[in-house]
Amino acid sequence: MAEKKEVYLGYTTDKALTPWYVEWLAALEQERIMKSVCTSCKAEYLPPRQHCQKCLSVTEFADFTETEAKLVSYVIVDFAPESLSSKAPYVVAIGEFPSGLRLTAHITNLMSLPEVGMALKLGFDRVDDKKVTYRWLV
Amino acid sequence: MGRKVAVVAGGHSKFGKRYDATMRELCAEAYKPIYDEGLTQDKIDASVLSYAASQFSGQGAGSALIADYIGLQDKPHMRVESACTTGTASLRAAWGLVSAGLYDVMLVLGVEQMNRVSSATATEYMSQAGDMRWEYPFGISFPAFYALMASRYMSDYNMDHEVLAKIAVKSHHYGAQNPKAHLPKEVSLEEANNAVPICRPLNLYDCSLITDGAAGVVIAAEERVKEFTDRPMWIRGIGAGASEMMIQDRPSLTSIPGAKRAGKAAFEMAGLGPEDINMAQVHDCFTIAELVAYEDLGFAEPGKGPELVENKEIYHDGRIPVNCDGGLKSKGHPLGATGVSMTYEILKQMRGEAENSSRQIKDVQYGLAHNVGQSGQFVNVFIFERGF
Ligand SMILES: CC(C)(COP(=O)(O)OP(=O)(O)OC[C@H]1O[C@@H](n2cnc3c(N)ncnc32)[C@H](O)[C@@H]1OP(=O)(O)O)[C@@H](O)C(=O)NCCC(=O)NCCS
Ligand SMILES: [Zn+2]
Secondary structure (H helix, E strand, O other): OHHHOOOEEOOEEOOOOOHHHHHHHHHHHOOOOEEEEEOOOOOEEOOOOOEOOOOOOEEEEEEOOOOEEEEEEEEEEOOOOHHHHHHOOEEEEEEEOOOOOEEEEEEOOOOOOOOOOOEEEEEEEEEOOOEEEEEEEO | OOOOEEEEEEEEOOOEOOOOOOHHHHHHHHHHHHHHOOOOHHHOOEEEEEOOOHHHHOOOOHHHHHHHHOOOOOOOEEOOOEOEOHHHHHHHHHHHHHHHOOOOEEEEEEEEOOOOOOHHHHHHHHHOOOOOOOOHHHOOOHHHHHHHHHHHHHHHOOOOHHHHHHHHHHHHHHHOOOOOOOOOOOOOHHHHHOOOEEEEOEEHHHEOOEOEEEEEEEEEEOOOHHHHOOOOEEEEEEEEEOOOOOHHHOOOOOOOHHHHHHHHHHHHHHOOOHHHOOEEEOOOOEHHHHHHHHHHOOOOOOOOHHHHHHOOOOOOOOOOOEOOOOHHHHOOEOHHHHHHHHHHHHHHHHOOOOOOHHHOOOOOOEEEEEEEEOOOOEEEEEEEEEOO
């Protein structure tokens, strides 16, 4: 059962597991990202929401297939919150896909300073060699 | 729109790393000067006693503790919370109650005690105000949220970090002249521009301080104002705004949408415009936040904020003096106290009571306070008018 496991999103443990969220994380473990689509007005959300922000109807999951994005902005975190102190410095970036949907994640393979507008590719990472999370690659 | 309401007195604790005090003692320190002006407990009908985060002090339901400690145990009180706008949210709540006629005289106290934990722990607590599901797991601290704005601003407007460093130099210049300031020292441009990185592109001198402190004001309904002072400060305009929870969902990262809405609403209520304002206290939790505030409030066009900095228009003798008390940068930023501290400073400036003539702004008729919570999810803008 997924509920019993320690589940990672990003680089720290999230404890607020619900069946809906667990379903999303199960897909993530297979290196799949799911967006959500409103069953009523068809609005799309990434990251997903269980309820539509516009009409409050429930949404359903759909595979998110875009992988190429552009960097909207970035930060290099040198002084981190306590829970991530051991990972600093790390780079957080907001990326925008051609559809306009966005994700926030770490860039893990930078060799030089990031730049607004640069190309990003959605990828996956294993945290502590175990749990899957999503990340940006340049 | 209800009764007119004025600020009739203010008090302020020393800001800093206050290992000698906890929340209750800081509040007593802020209330004492108000008490000494004659606003003793028997004159106060009710109070709003607020702090932003109970993790810091470990005290739950703290307004009861504070009320009791300062001798208001038998008067109605409550706590209002909205992150770093807790102070002005408390003032807004109290204004509503007085304006509507429920009470005539109210005390508003804001306080935060942040230094009982390490900076890393404080950073952890504050990062938990980001979206716990989608932002927090990636370690986005508060400086990081504002660094995301800074990176984008610097790229869109081709701005050098030095502009931000100049804002820090200005803040420390004024903080050095404010005896209540947490870090009252001058800093050189070189030092401010080359300090240790915290969240690049932001460095140590782009960040506000982790501060313990309290500030308080008393407001009164128009019929009662004369009993307490002949130098009141009227609340002329109040605007509040909000922005998307996740920073990635903002239409722009070079402006805070909620701050624009709050500013517009406050100016409309006051029947005034940015050109009428003689001084501003803006929420410079990071230097980039101050720069963006100039533009969101209409003191500069989008992308033109750096010109105000380069031309020193934000100094006490400039076109629009900003944070001539040191701001959050040098005076300090005890979250829940900050909005009240801004109000206190405007009252002081209007009364010509700045401790040092080199930070006294001349002839303040209208002052503006701009208080932002989190990365813009909450914003309050107040416009005050000298009533004497
Ligand atoms: C930037 C920050 C992490 C620095 O904390 P720190 O590294 O633990 O700093 P310390 O308290 O150990 O102080 C180390 C030195 O730096 C100085 N210092 C600390 N913070 C400073 C700041 N923001 N600006 C300038 N100097 C600062 C201290 O005075 C001290 O100087 P000293 O060695 O001469 O005595 C911390 O100030 C911070 O997190 N600020 C932002 C607060 C925030 O996010 N507030 C909410 C905003 S919405
Ligand atoms: Zn819908």
